[in-house]
Amino acid sequence: MLVRAIAIAVGLMGGSAAMAQQNPQSPRDTTPAFTSVDSIDARVQGCVTCHGHQGQGTSSGYFPRIAGKPAGYLYNQLLAFKNGTRKYPPMNYLVAYLPDKYLHEIAEHFAGERPPFAAREITPADPAVVTRGQSLVTGGDESRGIPACVACHGERLTGMEPGIPGLAGLRPTYIVAQLTRWQLGDRHATEPDCMKRIATRLSDQDIVAVAAWLSRQEAPKDLSPESSNLIRMPLACGSQPRK
């Protein structure tokens, strides 16, 4: 329950003073900068203070790395923020009046970026917890019908075209918050919502374990998502239509 409370608190923190104080991040990552006004770089300045110039994420644990995630996934998220089906008021507000075509262009832009990973943010965890996380991510838990994360998010955890996001480089706060939101029914994806089926089978301890192991991984050499539908996924996912 504590995990939920933290996740929700973090989720609501968008503009809280608490975050202002934990700030000092490398200012270059988040200070507006571009070379030409009439460029997509200049147009996405609205994103940089939270997601960094190339979408690498910032030192604020909640704001995710978006660089290199499949364009289809990023576009789905931008649309969901615009339509209110994914709720995070600072994002809902920013994209509310942007045309879908433009959101697609923004998604393509960040999908094409390959910035280096930010320093890992390792939260202290019992080795047993980390091992549990590793086993869930790489092997799942067959007895409870939980597939391995890598089965869809890719061997390198860099996601899969067009709709499955990479998990590499995400911070534990963000992972815990998202899985918890899915568990609570606060975050959805297109039906059939495979992540909902998985998240509701995970315990709070599982979620912490998965986040702990993921956050300890080195950046893979190849940051690109796997190509579409080379593998057959264990669950049907609405955001990853089979060809």
Place this chain on the structure above:
Amino acid sequence: MRKRTRFALFVVIGLVVAMVALYLLRPGLLPRMEGARTNATTEIIERGEYLARAGDCVACHTEVNGPAFAGGRPMPTPFGNLYVPNITPDDDTGIGLWSSDDFYRMMHTGVSRDGTLLYPAMPFANYTNVTREDSDAIYAYLMSVPPVKRENRPHELRFPFNQRELLIGWRTLYFREGEYQPDPKQSEQWNRGAYLVKGLGHCSMCHTAVNALGGSRESQAFEGGMIPNQNWYAPSLTSNREAGLGNWDLQDIADLLQVGTSKRGAVYGPMAEVVYNSLQYLTDDDAKAMAVYLRSLPPRDSEPPPPSQARLVDPSVMELGRKTYEEQCSMCHGKEGEGHGVSFPPLAGNQSITMSSPVNSIRMVLNGGYSPGTKKNPRPHGMPPFSHLLDDKAVAAVVTYIRVAWNNSGTPVTPEQANELRTLIPE
């Protein structure tokens, strides 16, 4: 005892008089208009669509992510939540059985088909200006959209505001029925602009201050005010110190309305919604006409703008503001607040920055914002949120800085003002 009887008598007589008055003051039905055109041609339906956009019907009558015009959207008011009705042509739950007479009566008098008085959240005080012909076109368009079966949700207004009879009082005070009458002394263009601004555009719903009874007075028309429940300030359109347009080029005004951005500034907040859903669809002629009318609104500034208060600001605040500005803002808005064409608005001399209420500037610094994507500017530039990077002191300092630097005539703001707005959910 006798005193008591007399008092009771007074109360009874009072009640009877009040009831008779309520009955007599009830707006009557309009006479049926025989022979009104019933066969809607493509041309009429298309004009109706254009006019429905000019009236921004969709913004209120559509729930987020819901089917167009099917209603259900909660509209928070200081008196409780209203739920906007279904205006699709569904026979049971929408307006499928309405006639064009019913529709015109609703637009013109604020009385629904069944005789119910409408709450003034429906801008019938503006729509009363709309001509019969235009009302019929909008009606024809609404009849042509897909019907959606969806029951209207009852309003959740507190007592006594849930008593619709009270609206008779409101109407007596604030409602003047009547189609727009062209001013023969003005040009056709000016009259077209006035018709759109006062009628379908319902600009006064936000840009005229609303009092505690939810009414606004003609004498204060377009003088600006806080938008209830949205915590944005709708600037005065009559003051050159706010959004008064006296010294703007016509093209810049038309651009602001239709494109969403201009050389003088960009729209944001609730106005971004208006441009996105409504004004971007205006023809160039109509945008220009609105600009002509808006620019002609008589300035009502009683006093000249105050001189720059830069010298009165605590030097340490000024320095923090300057430093923050140079680090975070100058890249887009320029070293001297000169902006970057229509992409990043100028801050020097920008009335939206210097106007008396600093609410909008503080909110923009905290939450950022994108101009709406429009037909003429489909890929707008945007501003990032700074709420997680700047504390209240820095927000106040940087807003103070942009309000007083470069001879801007704004006044300083306090960290408390920044803090108050920080806790709001962006919308």
